[in-house]
Amino acid sequence: MFYIIGLGLADEKDISAKGLEIVRRAERVYLEAYTAILLVDQQVLEAYYGRPIIIADREMVESSSDSIVEGAHEKDVAFLVVGDPFSATTHTDLALRCRQHDPPIPTRTLPNASILTAIGATGLSLYNYGQTVSMVFFTENWKPSSWYDRVAENVQLGLHTLVLLDIKVKEPDLNALARGKIIYEKPRFMTVAQCAEQMIEVEEEKKALVCANEALAVGVARLGSEEQMIVAGTLEQLSQADLGKPLHSLVLIGRRMHEIEWEYVREFAIDKAVFDEIWKREYAGQA
Amino acid sequence: MFYIIGLGLADEKDISAKGLEIVRRAERVYLEAYTAILLVDQQVLEAYYGRPIIIADREMVESSSDSIVEGAHEKDVAFLVVGDPFSATTHTDLALRCRQHDPPIPTRTLPNASILTAIGATGLSLYNYGQTVSMVFFTENWKPSSWYDRVAENVQLGLHTLVLLDIKVKEPDLNALARGKIIYEKPRFMTVAQCAEQMIEVEEEKKALVCANEALAVGVARLGSEEQMIVAGTLEQLSQADLGKPLHSLVLIGRRMHEIEWEYVREFAIDKAVFDEIWKREYAGQA
Numbered sequence: 001m002f003y004i005i006g007l008g009l010a011d012e013k014d015i016s017a018k019g020l021e022i023v024r025r026a027e028r029v030y031l032e033a034y035t036a037i038l039l040v041d042q043q044v045l046e047a048y049y050g051r052p053i054i055i056a057d058r059e060m061v062e063s064s065s066d067s068i069v070e071g072a073h074e075k076d077v078a079f080l081v082v083g084d085p086f087s088a089t090t091h092t093d094l095a096l097r098c099r100q101h102d103p104p105i106p107t108r109t110l111p112n113a114s115i116l117t118a119i120g121a122t123g124l125s126l127y128n129y130g131q132t133v134s135m136v137f138f139t140e141n142w143k144p145s146s147w148y149d150r151v152a153e154n155v156q157l158g159l160h161t162l163v164l165l166d167i168k169v170k171e172p173d174l175n176a177l178a179r180g181k182i183i184y185e186k187p188r189f190m191t192v193a194q195c196a197e198q199m200i201e202v203e204e205e206k207k208a209l210v211c212a213n214e215a216l217a218v219g220v221a222r223l224g225s226e227e228q229m230i231v232a233g234t235l236e237q238l239s240q241a242d243l244g245k246p247l248h249s250l251v252l253i254g255r256r257m258h259e260i261e262w263e264y265v266r267e268f269a270i271d272k273a274v275f276d277e278i279w280k281r282e283y284a285g286q287a
Numbered sequence: 288m289f290y291i292i293g294l295g296l297a298d299e300k301d302i303s304a305k306g307l308e309i310v311r312r313a314e315r316v317y318l319e320a321y322t323a324i325l326l327v328d329q330q331v332l333e334a335y336y337g338r339p340i341i342i343a344d345r346e347m348v349e350s351s352s353d354s355i356v357e358g359a360h361e362k363d364v365a366f367l368v369v370g371d372p373f374s375a376t377t378h379t380d381l382a383l384r385c386r387q388h389d390p391p392i393p394t395r396t397l398p399n400a401s402i403l404t405a406i407g408a409t410g411l412s413l414y415n416y417g418q419t420v421s422m423v424f425f426t427e428n429w430k431p432s433s434w435y436d437r438v439a440e441n442v443q444l445g446l447h448t449l450v451l452l453d454i455k456v457k458e459p460d461l462n463a464l465a466r467g468k469i470i471y472e473k474p475r476f477m478t479v480a481q482c483a484e485q486m487i488e489v490e491e492e493k494k495a496l497v498c499a500n501e502a503l504a505v506g507v508a509r510l511g512s513e514e515q516m517i518v519a520g521t522l523e524q525l526s527q528a529d530l531g532k533p534l535h536s537l538v539l540i541g542r543r544m545h546e547i548e549w550e551y552v553r554e555f556a557i558d559k560a561v562f563d564e565i566w567k568r569e570y571a572g573q574a
Contacts, residue, residue: 008303009398016399017307018300048304084400086407096410096551111296111405111511112303113371113398116413120373121396123383126403127421131446132414153444159418224398264383 002072002098002105004085006112009224011040012048015080019110023049026078030056030068032091034169036082037247039225053080057170065097072098072105084114115249118223119162122230123264128256129162130154135195135250136166137188145202151252152210158256158286163199165190165248189246192219192231196239196250211235216253216278218265219243233270234278241270258287289359289385289392291372293399296511298327299335302367306397310336313365317343317355319378321456323369324476324534326512340367344457352384359385359392371401400511402536406449409505409517410551415543416449417441422482422537423453424475432489438539439497445543445573450486452477452535476533479506479518483526483537498522503540503565505552506530520557521565528557545574 003022008014015023023029031042031053038045046053056068056079068079085091086109098105120126131154133147147163154161168188176183196219199211211217213236221229221243229243238250253265262279269275290309295301302310310316318329318340325332333340343355343366356364372378373396385392407413418441420434434450441448455475463470483506486498498504500523508516508530516530525537540552549566556562 006400011305013305013308014303014397016295016301016303018298020304021300084404084407087404087413092407092410092412092547092551099554108513109408110301111400111408113293113400114404116404117371117374117401118398120371120379121398123379125379126374127419129419130417131444132416134414157418157440226395260379264379267386 001076002069002107003076003078003110004091004095004107005078005080005110006084007038007080007082008113009083009115009118010222011038011225012045014113014224016110016112019112020049022076023051023078023080025076026051027071027075028054029078029080030054031080032056032061032082034058037167037169038082039222061094065094069098069101069105073103084112084116085109086111087114087116113224115164115223116162119220119249119251121223121228122218122220122251122268124160124218124251124253124261125258128160128254128258128261130157130159130254132162132164134164134166135190135198137168137190138198138201143202145206148202148206148210152208154254155210157254159254160257161252161254163195163250163252165195165250167247190248192221192243192248192250193239193241195248196235200235200239211252214278216275216283218251218253218268219248220251221245221248223249230268231270232265232268232275234274237270237274253283255283255286257283259284288363289356289394290363290365290397291378291382291394292365292367292397293371294325294367294369295400296370296402296405297509298325298512299332301400301511303397303399306399307336309363310338310365310367312363313338314358314362315341316365316367317341318367319343319348319369321345322454324454324456325369326509348381352381356385356388356392360390371399371403372396373398374401374403402451402510403449405510406507406536406538408510408515409507409538409555411447411505411538411540411548412545415447415541415545415548417444417446417541419449419451421451421453422477422485424455424477425485425488430489432493435489435493435497439495441541442497442539444541446541447544448539448541450482450537450539452482452537454534477535479508479530479535479537480526480528482535483522487522487526498539501565503562503570505538505540505555506535507538508532508535510536517555518557519552519555519562521561524557524561540570542570542573544570546571
């Protein structure tokens with residue numbers, strides 16, 4: 001059996017009791033380590049699970065998936081994924097390839113916590129979210145803004161938008177690559193401040209009032225861990241906020257925010273007076 | 288510390304390793320048992336956790352929450368919730384009450400798998416969902432249809448809609464109540480077939496082409512368990528489908544369904560020819 005096992009969000013103990021049993025008896029254990037990361041190192045996982053772990057980077061998953069699933073007809077192979085397995089399409093691809101194998105490889109998926117629901121810790125109801133979008137690091141010449149149209153659709157309906165932030169793990173250094181060398185860049189994780197800044201930058205260009213300076217938003221960091229941090233404010237305030245270590249995410253608040261949601265989320269406000277003033281002026285009574 | 292601990296979706300072993308440690312040392316352990324259920328009985332949980340469990344019904348949580356949080360300033364109290372704690376607003380209320388307590392009661396939430404992300408097992412990308420809605424049991428005189436407008440908003444944007452289905456646990460029998468007796472009705476769980484039927488019924492009245500007979504949808508049952516079942520088809524086909532034991536959920540497929548999503552979900556089709564024909568006519572190329 002090929003098991004795709006969600007690890008949850010924070011550390012080695014967020015795996016389910018069932019998942020832990022499988023990891024401890026599996027023939028091989030892989031860890032997908034390029035779409036998300038846990039807040040602890042590989043060594044901590046290996047010590048707790050009592051098993052060596054093979055790190056599966058993007059190249060391995062996309063080009064050598066046959067070696068990953070090899071032997072899973074007869075034996076158990078565990079493929080560990082941070083968060084919930086189906087929250088990233090990569091793993092749907094992997095499950096699809098198992099199904100199309102000849103003969104098909106039996107697979108089973110163990111769900112776990114995902115940022116898509118753990119974001120409920122902000123107090124913003126999961127029923128009031130629209131589409132989820134991703135934000136990538138802008139470069140000088142590449143500032144993709146297709147997310148803006150999707151966020152606009154959510155804003156139009158008064159819905160919240162969860163924005164997932166870019167992570168760069170094991171990216172080849174393009175300058176070195178041009179000289180024929182493969183050197184990997186230092187891992188980078190987008191912060192709430194960077195995301196808020198990029199949103200304001202695109203708003204200033206498109207001017208459709210989707211994510212202006214004064215739009216209310218919530219930044220979260222290390223959700224699900226003991227060092228979890230939640231900060232609410234305007235996008236401008238968040239562009240100055242320091243939420244510390246990764247992973248970060250951001251929620252743009254929709255105008256349908258209910259009074260109960262406001263009551264909960266205002267406790268996280270950088271400046272309650274500003275937050276309440278904007279809420280009363282722009283959001284209250286539109287639920 | 289007052290711990291709100293997600294149990295995941297299927298059985299006693301879906302709790303996280305961290306959650307299990309807390310349950311085993313907590314002073315008291317409650318199980319919220321009215322917004323969702325696991326697929327195993329209380330006795331199975333108690334045997335595995337090695338602890339007695341106090342069942343918290345709606346009345347206890349809404350009227351006697353003080354007794355639940357009592358002593359959590361000094362000792363650990365565990366409140367277990369099926370799925371993910373923040374996927375139901377009840378638990379946001381409970382966390383809010385802890386915060387407003389004098390002195391405030393320290394709380395911590397342990398996220399876990401939720402139907403909101405486990406639904407990714409259908410192959411429909413979680414990025415392409417709009418708002419989640421709930422469907423309650425219709426009675427002869429009460430057929431609430433506010434969900435219809437929200438689904439219409441999703442349909443307009445071409446997005447998928449997750450429909451969560453009603454469960455009735457420990458509901459007082461109104462006839463008996465009128466005679467001064469409290470008798471509880473047998474638990475009831477809405478099926479995919481009942482949901483599809485109610486959707487078609489409301490469509491026939493409102494006629495906005497939101498959920499017509501031929502709209503494509505996916506029914507799921509017992510997601511995250513070994514007895515998981517996924518069935519795709521038109522709403523009319525699903526209104527005849529038997530997915531067996533609870534819990535069931537339904538996804539109305541949006542027109543932006545990508546070819547990769549279609550390729551995955553068609554494997555679950557009741558009738559692949561019908562599914563593909565409607566996909567090609569109404570959905571293909573709109574992503």
